[in-house]
Amino acid sequence: MCGGSTDADKTFVLPTPSARMADCTYCGCRVEAHDPVYVSESPEGEPTGRFCNYGCLAAHIDAADLTTGTVCEWSPGQ
Numbered sequence: 001m002c003g004g005s006t007d008a009d010k011t012f013v014l015p016t017p018s019a020r021m022a023d024c025t026y027c028g029c030r031v032e033a034h035d036p037v038y039v040s041e042s043p044e045g046e047p048t049g050r051f052c053n054y055g056c057l058a059a060h061i062d063a064a065d066l067t068t069g070t071v072c073e074w075s076p077g078q
């Protein structure tokens with residue numbers, strides 16, 4: 001796990017629920033038509049985000065600046 005995060009920062013990728021109809025959190029497409037990714041704040045919880053695929057998840061993270069202010073102890077320059 002990443003160092004420095006609080007419990008509230010944790011996000012879990014859920015196993016894909018069977019036949020759950022939902023719209024992509026990022027683009028609004030029906031996720032079940034693609035390769036859906038579900039995320040939640042708890043490993044057993046209801047999904048708080050759902051995406052067509054990892055591309056939409058990554059785009060949503062960028063668009064929402066979710067990486068800003070997180071504290072991963074990893075230095076790309078090393």
Ligand SMILES: [Zn+2]
Binds near residue numbers: 024026027028029052
């Ligand atoms: Zn999408």
